[in-house]
Amino acid sequence: MLSWEYPPVLVGGLGRHVHALATALVRAGHDVTVVTRYGEHADGTPAALDEVVEGVRILRAPQDPPMLPLTTDTLLAWTMSLNHSLTRAALVAGGEYDVVHAHDWLVNHAAVTLKHHHRVPLVATVHSTEAGRHRGWLPAELNRSIHSIEWWLTYEARRVLVCSADMRWEVSRLFELPAAKTQVVRNGVDPQAFAAAPADVRAQREKHAPDGPMVLYAGRLVFEKGVQDLLDATVALRERHPGLRVIVAGDGPHAEDLKDHAEHAGVGKDVDFIGFAGPRDLPALYAAADCLVVPSRYEPFGLVALEAAAAGTPVVASRVGGLAEIVEDGVTGLSFPPGDVAALTEAVSSVLSDELLSRRITAAAHELVLNRYGWDDIAEATAGAYAKAAGDERAMRVRALPTLDIPEGNLLSRDA
Structure with a gap:
């Protein structure tokens, strides 16, 4: 391998x-x-x-x-x-x-x-x-x-x-x-790997969001992950939910651009960029958060959604790629069209405001993890x-590669 x-x-x-x-x-x-x-x-x-x-x-x-x-x-x-x-x-x-x-x-x-x-x-x-x-x-x-x-x-x-x-x-x-x-x-996902100790969860909460809701993003800082949409949504979310903190855990080539984006949006003081979170810290971060947001514009699968579900955290995710197969809107999480900041805002606000909804989708997502996504x-x-x-293919043969002709235009247009 x-x-x-x-x-x-x-x-x-x-x-x-x-x-x-x-x-x-x-x-x-x-x-x-x-x-x-x-x-x-x-x-x-x-x-x-x-x-x-x-x-x-x-x-x-x-x-x-x-x-x-x-x-x-x-x-x-x-x-x-x-x-x-x-x-x-x-x-x-x-x-x-x-x-x-x-x-x-x-x-x-x-x-x-x-x-x-x-x-x-x-x-x-x-x-x-x-x-x-x-x-x-x-x-x-x-x-x-x-x-x-x-x-x-x-x-x-x-x-x-x-x-x-x-x-x-x-x-x-x-x-x-x-x-x-x-x-x-x-x-x-291995659910046991995301069972954080209560003391570690409390420490993460007190460190990052002691006075209000904690919204978490975990992943690489690249355009296709849609972090910029979460930053734009924070403008309205902080008004609705006093003391709200958005924690961005991850690193990548767009880190500085996203920090500038937060400042220009006027939410620089409401967002903490904490860098890459390793396997020791990530389970407690998930469990400490009131909501994990996966705002991807492109997402083949969305492993963080499974990890958060295993940790007992409600998930709000864009309805794109493999995420749409994990997060069923209103059942195992809340979803929104990719790039739709207003819909993202409403979904996160619903989770933060409705404790019964949050508990219900979290329980359903955890059950999904146990029944469908075991590594064995x-x-x-x-x-x-x-x-x-x-x-x-019992015996391999060396073959000449055919010529690759890359066509012009959008290669993934579903209208073609």
Whole structure:
């Protein structure tokens, strides 16, 4: 299994997904090796280059020179360097494998190399797409380059896994995949991992919102996550709910822009940007909040909605992508059209004002988590995809890539 993030390196939901899936596969009796990039623990101590944790063998590849920063301008060069080090780490460690499982385009070159080296099938999980993040458009050369790598990944893969029915439509449309090649395998959550100690919950509440409601956002700070819409909604919410605090937990390239946005909207004093919240703090943050808001403009799945539900926090989410399959309006949460600030405001205000509603949707969402999103079931479905991939392709052949022609316009228009 290849992933550009894995504990202790966590950037978003992908790393948590790979960790939970790998450990669940081990519990089911499979041998799992994760090849990922090197990182340090929260206390600054280096993570081991080769170790077994929770039954998973983890190979961590240090960054090769030149020491490139991870920025938009250097992203492709950084990714190529990463793939070189991942490939070397995997080949040096040796081992025999039945399948290679790649998570997103950032590890594609290493995954394809290992697939052909070991002559085993490749399974790819597409967690999001470049065109999807840009509402169907590929506005610049970098976007088109990433799209071409995503296309190559799905071409080389025997099975393409996605986290929602909406994502299945998206990848099938973008990469012209036959229906038999794609499979929905949902994300999951471990409810026990989000059972915070009462003392930790009280500490988070007293720290962030001692005098009024606490509204939480948790996720990356990028445009498609819609944090700007929550900031605009805060203007009305603070008038309706005195003492309200909006806590933004996360980091990303738009962090400074969003802080400026809050100031210009006049809510800078009502919003706290607390940076990335790790697995030690996140459960207590969820439980301390009166409401989690997921205002995404684009969201293949929406793992934070499941995590908040597991922690017993009511969820307000935009009606987009995989979120629409988790948050049923008025049943397991409240939803609103993406980008609709007025509807977002009303939904959050309803949760904060109506305690019976809040309790009802929270209980229903928690029941949904227990019945539908357990990692053991997800691991079983993933193992089934491995078996199908192996059955479809017993021996690998090197094939020439066909020419990729990227059409102009919106690639995800549903009217076309």
